[in-house]
Amino acid sequence: MGRWATVGTKDQISAGLHAGVLDAFGALITSGAFPPGHVLRIEQLEDRFGVSRSVIREAIRVLESMGLVTSRRRVGVTIAPRTAWNLFDPRVIRWRLDGDDRDELLSSLGHLRRGVEPVAAGLAARHATPEQCGMLTGAVMQMAVHGRSGDLPAYLAADIAFHRTLLEASGNEMLGALTDLVAEVLAGRTHHHLMPAHPEPAAIRRHAEVAQAVQAGDPAAAERAMRDIVEEANRAILAAQSPSDP
Amino acid sequence: MGRWATVGTKDQISAGLHAGVLDAFGALITSGAFPPGHVLRIEQLEDRFGVSRSVIREAIRVLESMGLVTSRRRVGVTIAPRTAWNLFDPRVIRWRLDGDDRDELLSSLGHLRRGVEPVAAGLAARHATPEQCGMLTGAVMQMAVHGRSGDLPAYLAADIAFHRTLLEASGNEMLGALTDLVAEVLAGRTHHHLMPAHPEPAAIRRHAEVAQAVQAGDPAAAERAMRDIVEEANRAILAAQSPSDP
DNA sequence: ATGCCCAATTAATCATACCTTTTGGCCTCG
DNA sequence: CGAGGCCAAAAGGTATGATTAATTGGGCAT
DSSP: OOOSOOOOOHHHHHTOHHHHHHHHHHHHHHTTOSOTTOEEOHHHHHHHHTOOHHHHHHHHHHHHHTTSEEEETTTEEEEOOGGGSOTTOHHHHHHHHHSTTHHHHHHHHHHHHHHHHHHHHHHHHHHOOHHHHHHHHHHHHHHHHHHHHTOHHHHHHHHHHHHHHHHHHTOOHHHHTTHHHHHHHHHHHHHTTOSOSSOOHHHHHHHHHHHHHHHHTOHHHHHHHHHHHHHHHHHHHHHHHOTTOO | OOOSOOOOOHHHHHTOHHHHHHHHHHHHHHTTSSOTTOEEOHHHHHHHHTOOHHHHHHHHHHHHHTTSEEEETTTEEEEOOGGGSOTTOHHHHHHHHHSTTHHHHHHHHHHHHHHHHHHHHHHHHHHOOHHHHHHHHHHHHHHHHHHHHTOHHHHHHHHHHHHHHHHHHTOOHHHHTTHHHHHHHHHHHHHTTOSOSSOOHHHHHHHHHHHHHHHHTOHHHHHHHHHHHHHHHHHHHHHHHTTOOO
């Protein structure tokens, strides 16, 4: 042995050795296994991961572009402080969601969502295509059906479809790029059993209001209804995390 | 010369050949020089950039992690569709800001900012340290001074310092990671001469309101005042963009 | 004639040998 | 005795040779 990780899952191998090293090493760093400023030599990493320089170097280069490490001549690979990390990089988010600070990250993402989604709803009311309006109302209907039957996974899927469609319908590419984050927040909430067995009818009604306002082309109403949704959701999460905190 | 770019500025070379190739090639792709689905062979890129495979490969690997390209055996390097791009990656943003769709991107970022900053202001009212409150009021004073004297660069610096401090004071790392984006929007507005020679006193007063609300620990007031600031700013940008566009 | 399978070709991937740069210590000169 | 410059070692950067995997085209069988 002597290796930190047998770079091992099959799809990782088929995707290339460097991808395996990148994933393993990135997860290690984001988990805080090395203190900021810690220095590693490439030779060390070769031995530990059992691959050659090129592979290590390619992984290091990607990690460097994520701000996780810096590489300097005559020094080695230095672990960067968290403030330098590229927190919006999908891989960084994935590693952190799989790691220890999952709860803290979901909380941060929740606040971000609180700001972004109402704006997206307002923009969607101005830019949504008829097709997208149809998808929104369809998602609401799915939510109503599976909410009544208590099928939480199906409810979650419909919920994600609703928010994804809405962000895309905003016509703003930056907002659209946040769909995966929002989906992670929604999935995380279900995964943490913060959902009642039968979702509140009020929440579904609010989603219907958003869909209706978007279809009617009423930005102010859409924004207001979406703000209600996301603030209620965050209130529920905060209440579950620290019951004594207002 | 048969090269697309003499990988050339001195600081790029001192930062490593791969960094030069990455920057040149990334800028090419984001500028739309290649249609999505276009395939390039590594050998081609070697010849064109005048460097060897390792260098190209490391650049390609980073571009792949940004979602700009995909690399498959026996096929080559395929230009990815825009929907796969990592729009929040700082380098992608930089390339696009330096390129043709600068205006469109600034508009998207403006909407994002409209959602994010009020939330950050509300959180800052709950989490800001006394030191951060001092920096906020200091920045407002600088804005007032340089606004009256008509020193736009100094006014911009103070404005950026204000928003940077506020986002950091939110205590939310994801919001804090957006400081560079906000700074780019503010700088872009000045660069496009969308600022009057003497900034409106009303804008400065609103910033003072935010600082005061944060210091007083009043989230609702801070959020409201910040919303006024950013909606007014976006209104100005939209008004300037729509009437005349060369 | 069409469909499936095998082999040959081709291009990315991995490994290794060489080069460049940096830094710290030591020697010399003032 | 101190300061400055030079030299050498160490470690990352670059280039090239070996390897593997995937695609395509042709041939054979149905």
